[in-house]
Structure formats: structure tokens, C-alpha cells
Amino acid sequence: xxxxxxxxxxxxxxxxxxxxxxxxxxxxxxxxxxxxxxxxxxxxxxxxxxxxxxxxxxxxxxxxxxxxxxxxxxxxxxxxxxxxxxxxxxxxxxxxxxxxxxxxxxxxxxxxxxxxxxxxxxxxxxxxxxxxxxxxxxxxxxxxxxxxxxxxxxxxxxxxxxxxxxxxxxxxxxxxxxxxxxxxxxxxxx
Amino acid sequence: xxxxxxxxxxxxxxxxxxxxxxxxxxxxxxxxxxxxxxxxxxxxxxxxxxxxxxxxxxxxxxxxxxxxxxxxxxxxxxxxxxxxxxxxxxxxxxxxxxxxxxxxxxxxxxxxxxxxxxxxxxxxxxxxxxxxxxxxxxxxxxxxxxxxxxxxxxxxxxxxxxxxxxxxxxxxxxxxxxxxxxxxxxxxxx
Amino acid sequence: xxxxxxxxxxxxxxxxxxxxxxxxxxxxxxxxxxxxxxxxxxxxxxxxxxxxxxxxxxxxxxxxxxxxxxxxxxxxxxxxxxxxxxxxxxxxxxxxxxxxxxxxxxxxxxxxxxxxxxxxxxxxxxxxxxxxxxxxxxxxxxxxxxxxxxxxxxxxxxxxxxxxxxxxxxxxxxxxxxxxxxxxxxxxxx
Amino acid sequence: xxxxxxxxxxxxxxxxxxxxxxxxxxxxxxxxxxxxxxxxxxxxxxxxxxxxxxxxxxxxxxxxxxxxxxxxxxxxxxxxxxxxxxxxxxxxxxxxxxxxxxxxxxxxxxxxxxxxxxxxxxxxxxxxxxxxxxxxxxxxxxxxxxxxxxxxxxxxxxxxxxxxxxxxxxxxxxxxxxxxxxxxxxxxxx
Numbered sequence: 203x204x205x206x207x208x209x210x211x212x213x214x215x216x217x218x219x220x221x222x223x224x225x226x227x228x229x230x231x232x233x234x235x236x237x238x239x240x241x242x243x244x245x246x247x248x249x250x251x252x253x254x255x256x257x258x259x260x261x262x263x264x265x266x267x268x269x270x271x272x273x274x275x276x277x278x279x280x281x282x283x284x285x286x287x288x289x290x291x292x293x294x295x296x297x298x299x300x301x302x303x304x305x306x307x308x309x310x311x312x313x314x315x316x317x318x319x320x321x322x323x324x325x326x327x328x329x330x331x332x333x334x335x336x337x338x339x340x341x342x343x344x345x346x347x348x349x350x351x352x353x354x355x356x357x358x359x360x361x362x363x364x365x366x367x368x369x370x371x372x373x374x375x376x377x378x379x380x381x382x383x384x385x386x387x388x389x390x391x392x
Numbered sequence: 393x394x395x396x397x398x399x400x401x402x403x404x405x406x407x408x409x410x411x412x413x414x415x416x417x418x419x420x421x422x423x424x425x426x427x428x429x430x431x432x433x434x435x436x437x438x439x440x441x442x443x444x445x446x447x448x449x450x451x452x453x454x455x456x457x458x459x460x461x462x463x464x465x466x467x468x469x470x471x472x473x474x475x476x477x478x479x480x481x482x483x484x485x486x487x488x489x490x491x492x493x494x495x496x497x498x499x500x501x502x503x504x505x506x507x508x509x510x511x512x513x514x515x516x517x518x519x520x521x522x523x524x525x526x527x528x529x530x531x532x533x534x535x536x537x538x539x540x541x542x543x544x545x546x547x548x549x550x551x552x553x554x555x556x557x558x559x560x561x562x563x564x565x566x567x568x569x570x571x572x573x574x575x576x577x578x579x580x581x582x
Numbered sequence: 583x584x585x586x587x588x589x590x591x592x593x594x595x596x597x598x599x600x601x602x603x604x605x606x607x608x609x610x611x612x613x614x615x616x617x618x619x620x621x622x623x624x625x626x627x628x629x630x631x632x633x634x635x636x637x638x639x640x641x642x643x644x645x646x647x648x649x650x651x652x653x654x655x656x657x658x659x660x661x662x663x664x665x666x667x668x669x670x671x672x673x674x675x676x677x678x679x680x681x682x683x684x685x686x687x688x689x690x691x692x693x694x695x696x697x698x699x700x701x702x703x704x705x706x707x708x709x710x711x712x713x714x715x716x717x718x719x720x721x722x723x724x725x726x727x728x729x730x731x732x733x734x735x736x737x738x739x740x741x742x743x744x745x746x747x748x749x750x751x752x753x754x755x756x757x758x759x760x761x762x763x764x765x766x767x768x769x770x771x772x
Numbered sequence: 773x774x775x776x777x778x779x780x781x782x783x784x785x786x787x788x789x790x791x792x793x794x795x796x797x798x799x800x801x802x803x804x805x806x807x808x809x810x811x812x813x814x815x816x817x818x819x820x821x822x823x824x825x826x827x828x829x830x831x832x833x834x835x836x837x838x839x840x841x842x843x844x845x846x847x848x849x850x851x852x853x854x855x856x857x858x859x860x861x862x863x864x865x866x867x868x869x870x871x872x873x874x875x876x877x878x879x880x881x882x883x884x885x886x887x888x889x890x891x892x893x894x895x896x897x898x899x900x901x902x903x904x905x906x907x908x909x910x911x912x913x914x915x916x917x918x919x920x921x922x923x924x925x926x927x928x929x930x931x932x933x934x935x936x937x938x939x940x941x942x943x944x945x946x947x948x949x950x951x952x953x954x955x956x957x958x959x960x961x962x
Contacts, residue, residue, distance in 0.1 A: 204457070207399060207403060207453050207456075208453075209777060209780075210399075210400065210403050210780065211403045211406070211407055211449060211453075213777060213780050213781045213784055214403055214404055214406075214407030214408070214594075214784055215407045215410060215411055216781070216784075217407075217781055217784030217785045217787075217788060218407060218408055218411040218412075218784070218788055219411060220785060220854075220858070221785055221788040221789060221792065221858055222411065222412070222414075222415065222788075222792070224792075224858050224859065224861060224862055225415070225792065225795070225861075226419070227859075227862045229796070229862075229865040229866050229869050230866060230870075232870060233866070233869075233870030233871075233872035233873070233874055233875050234874060235874045237874075238874075238878075249855075252855055252858070256848070256851045259781060259851075260844075260847055260848075260851075263777050263778075263781075263847075266777075267774070274450075277450055277453075278446070278450075278570070281446045281449075281450075284410075285439075285442055288410070288411055288414050288442070289414065289417075291414060291415075292414055292417045292419075295419040296419050296420060296423070299419050299423075300420075300422060300423030301423075302423035303423070304423055304424060304425045304427075304428075305423050380848070394647070397589060397593060397643050397646075398643070400589075400590065400593050401593045401596070401597055401639060401643075404593055404594055404596075404597030404598070404784075405597045405600060405601055407597075408597060408598055408601040408602075409601060412601065412602070412604075412605065415605070416609070464640075467640055467643075468636070468640075468760070471636045471639075471640075474600075475629075475632055478600070478601055478604050478632070479604065479607075481604060481605075482604055482607045482609070485609040486609050486610060486613070489609050489613075490610070490612060490613030491613075492613035493613070494613055494614060494615045494617075494618075495613050498618075584837070587779060587783060587833050587836075588833075590779075590780065590783050591783045591786070591787055591829060591833075594783055594784055594786075594787030594788070595787045595790060595791055597787075598787060598788055598791040598792075599791060602791065602792070602794075602795065605795070606799070654830075657830055657833075658826070658830075658950070661826040661829075661830075664790075665819075665822055668790070668791055668794050668822070669794065669797075671794060671795075672794060672797045672799070675799040676799050676800060676803070679799050679803075680800075680802060680803030681803075682803035683803070684803055684804060684805045684807075684808075685803050688808075
């Protein structure tokens, strides 16, 4: 089974997710600069979520370069990932409108479940390609993926103490991933 | 006539349908956990519809691998399928907001008409490829497709007695399709 | 210059236009069947516009099969076509909500301007490919395109007398185009 | 690393941005011609932004034809460009609803930041392909890009004096770019 359409469909869904988030930034009611002030937290949530979707697209793009074929389990693992990512506009809007414990914790929960879904997708890909495949060697133990999951888990709990600290941890994970993952590129270029 | 653009257009429409449904999950009015409670039925409708669109994309993807070419009838049979699928966000939102007889019956009606449109598309493909073609042999009598149509029909009628039972049947059909259809894969790999 | 990305971009825009129109069908306020009654004209407008966008995609797909290359004029002629098509959701929503003279006339105006933009696109393609090219021979004098423009023009004027007659003419043009255009297919298969 | 998916993702995002702007043109409350009057400034903003997104797609398309490969820096430079472009629907809606100093200045600010992001993307591409590459020679000093940035900068300041003059300058830059950039085409055809 070829991988081309799965890439095209995922690109389409990610492109829509990243773009419809901007619909949350509704037209201000006046033309004054002060009308932008209530939009500031929404805008910051949007920036963070834009970067997260960007990271997922980027990683998906990298990962898929080492993929040789797909099966039913991989198709559904990918759909499962897209499901959690599709909820990011909702939690982004909620956290942007009400920057308090529950929305901040849910933002982390959705990020964490998306991270877990990505981890499952990687496992399904390795199971299909074999333990000696390029993809298995390139990913290794996926320490970065696991570490992200631990940080999300900690951040969700911290949200009940300080939602600023929790948000800070979400930013830390984003920065951790912005530093590009050269594992697949290195293995491919050998 | 090549099949590439028809795949790309269908992927685009399905990607948008699956993603705009999330716009129905509007930002809660407060940051409390209790603000999520009224969203629960909407969320469950969303999950069910997400799985259905996922199944359609998956089946479309499988089906199209055995397609060698398209003609005008196939183009319009595909457009007809996309039409009914495009109404899924509407019935999802309605069933999620008002979980009662009429919306539940209409949800089944749209699913049923989409199922029928898929059945017509398969027939148009077989007519174009010939009775001895890979696609005709792989699909056979399309018992699974027909069985789904019978269940939708029963569920729509049951909705007037118990909308929970009707919804249960929609879930049954989804599970029936989540078990992957290996017919085309088997035929292709021979 | 290659034509692949122009096709992909056009497919994306058409897929979004055809799908966002469904957002006009807002969730009814109750779960009763009677709640659907006010949606009926909107639904019928949606069906008509869905078919129109389907026809444009179909014709665009056919036309592009005979295209060998693109230049700047063709890129902008295509963008101009997409502009008028992007206004179809707006006039669809307006005509669906207020089925009266002005909205019906504007629906025809947007259809007519889209038809004109398609005509200009075809001319730009023929100018680029030469008068003896496959595309020029296949399209010929584009009588069907011109006839549609005349009918739109008549329908817009008739809208001031009877908006039902005008809408009837829009349906006539749609049916005229649903009968597939075999010109390019015939020329290609020779 | 191949450039195909980056093109597909960018096309998807640009197609969505150009299309969701039309959602700002809400259904008028009556069916009279006068109901369109308050929509006029929104419509004009939409036209201007449609042309700008068209120009960006067009330039992106041209630029990418000379691209041989991408790296992490280019991926993020492209994502950065898409971020600023994704804010165009927001500023378009704002300027269309409140045609006054601040919205007009912000419109220019977003255009300017998108222009800067494009400039950075071009620099990242030249850094990756080398100073003697086709892309470096074709782009040269990117005088047109720099000139646009100067005009945006002047327009933002002028918005505080006359928002009509500022808007006039945005139109001037658009016309400047509508005249097609033959640099890459010329170099490619040699």
C-alpha cells in the first residue's frame, strides 16, 4: 500500500487545523488599539498552538521519509494522531479565553494525548518495517518522545498549583522540539 | 483520464469535513470543568463522526488502489458521495445539541445515503473496469456494504422507539468497518 | 513552468469552497422535524451551488488534462476564476436566507462572472498553446460556455420579474453542463 | 530532503487562508440591495487580501521551482511566513469593519512582517543552495522585496495621518507584484 495519499490527507488536515485556529481571533468591536488588549491571551495561545502544529507537521514529514509502506494499523494510528491534533483549536480557544486551571490542564492533556498517539504511530511503523529497518534504528528508544510525555504529565498536575508554570513547561517542550531532530536525516544520508 | 486529481480533491474535501466538525465544539463560557458537561454529547457525536469519515477515507483509499481509470459517471458518483458526507458536520452538530428522535434518525439517514452513494460509486467503477477486473473480483457482491445499508435502515426506524438503540447500531456499523477490509489488499498482493 | 501546483492549489480552494458552504446550514434550535423547515431553501441553494462547484471542478479537471504548460497570464486568469467562485458561498447563503429579487440576481451575477472568468482562462490557455494545439481544437468556439453566459445574463434580468424563473434558468445551465463535455476526451483518445 | 510535501502543505494553508476570508462577508440581514452597502468596505478589503495571497502563492510557486532541496531552517522559515499570512484574514476583517488608523496600520504591519518572512525564507534558501546557485543568481539582491518593505514601513506611519493614503500604498505594492517576476523564469529557460 502506498504512502502518498496518507501524507496528502495528513497534510490537508494539519493545514486546516493550523488555519482555522485563527477564526478564534474574532474581529474586535472597535478600531482602537485598546480593542486588541482582550485578544492578547488568545493571540499568545494561537502562537503556541501554531508552533506545536508546525512541529507535528515537521516531525511527521521527517518520519514519513523513512517509511516504505503502510498497513491498516498504521492508517488508524495516524488517524488517531489527527484526532487529538484536531482538538487543539478547541483547547487553544478555551485557554485563550479563560486562562485558568482547567483550560490550561486540558491544553496539556490534549498535547499529551497527541504525543502518546505519535508514540503509538512510531511503534506501529517500527512493527511494520522491522527492528533492523532504517526507521527503527533512526528513532531508537524515542527518548525525546517519552521525555515530552513525562513533562506534559507533570505540567497537567502543576496546572492545579500554577497555570503559568504549566504553560511554561508547554513552551519548554516546544523549544525542545524546535531544535531539529537530525536522527532520520543522518541515517538517510549515510 | 487519470485518477490523481480525483483522489486529491476527495482527500481535500474529506480533510475539511473531518476538521470543520470541531468548530461545533464552541469555546465554553467559563473556565470551570462543569462548563465541559454540556459539551459531552457534542464531543461524543464528534468522535463517532470522526471515525465514520476516517472509515470512508480509509475505504476510499483502499478502493482507489485498484482503480485504473475514471470516466464522467465515476466523477459524478464520487461527487455524489462527497455531497452526503458533507452533510455529516450538520447532522453531527444537530444530534450533539439535541439528542432526540428526529436528529438521531437524520444522522442515520445521512449515513445511509452516504453508504448508498458509496455502493453506487463501486458499481460505476466495476462497470468501467469490467466484471473480470481486479476491482470487481475484490469487491464481489459487496455484502458488507449491503449489510450496512440494512442496519442503517433498521436504525432509522428504531430511532422512533429508542434513540439510544439507534445510536448503538451506528456504533456497531462503525466497528464492523474498523475491522479492516482485506479483500483488495489480498487480491493486490497475489 | 509546471502545471502540478496550480492544479493542487485550485483543487484545495474548490474543496474548501464546496465544504464551507455547509457551515451556512446552522444547527436547528430544536430537535423537532419542524425545525428543518426554515432550512429548506438554504438546503436547496446548497445543493445547486454544490453541483455548480462540482461542474467547475469537473471542467477544470478535463481542461487541464490538455494543458502542457502555464505562464503568468494563465496563473492570474485561474486566480480570477477562483475569486468569483469563492463568492459562491456568500451568494448561496444570501439567496438561501432571502429568496427574493436582489439575492437571486446576485447569485446569477456571480455565476456569470465565474463563467466569464472561465472563458478568459480558456482564451489565455489557447493563446499560450497556439491555435493548432489540442486544447484549441478541443474547445473550438466554446459555444457551450458562451451560451451559458447568455442564459445567465437573461436570468439576471428575469430575476426582477420572477425570481423562480431566474432560478429555473440557473438549474437549466447546471443540467446543460452535467451532460459531460466529451470534446477533450475525444481529442485526447485519438 | 524532498520539497514536495512542503509545497503541498503551503498550498493547503494558502488555499484555506484565501477561502476562509470570505466567511467575514456574513449573510446580509435582508434581501434588499441596500443591505450590501455596509459590506462594501469588507468586500474591498477581501479583494485586496485575495490579490495579496494570490501574489504570495504565485511568488512561492515561482521561487520553489528553482529549489533543489530543503533543510530544517528552510522548513521553519516557510512556517514563519505562513504564520504571518495566516493573520491576514484577521486584519482584513478588522480593516473591513473599522476603516480607521489602527486597523489600517495593523494591516500594513502584518503585510510587512509577511514580506520580511518571505525575505528571510529567500535568504535561507540561498544559504542552503550556495551563492552561485540558480536561485541566488535569479533573486540577486531582491530589490523588489526590499522596496516593498520600505513602502509598508512608510504606509504604516502614514496611516496615522491618512488611512486612505496608507491603503493606496498597499495597492501600489500589490500592482508592483502583479507585474510578473520573470527573473526565475528567465534563468530557468536559459
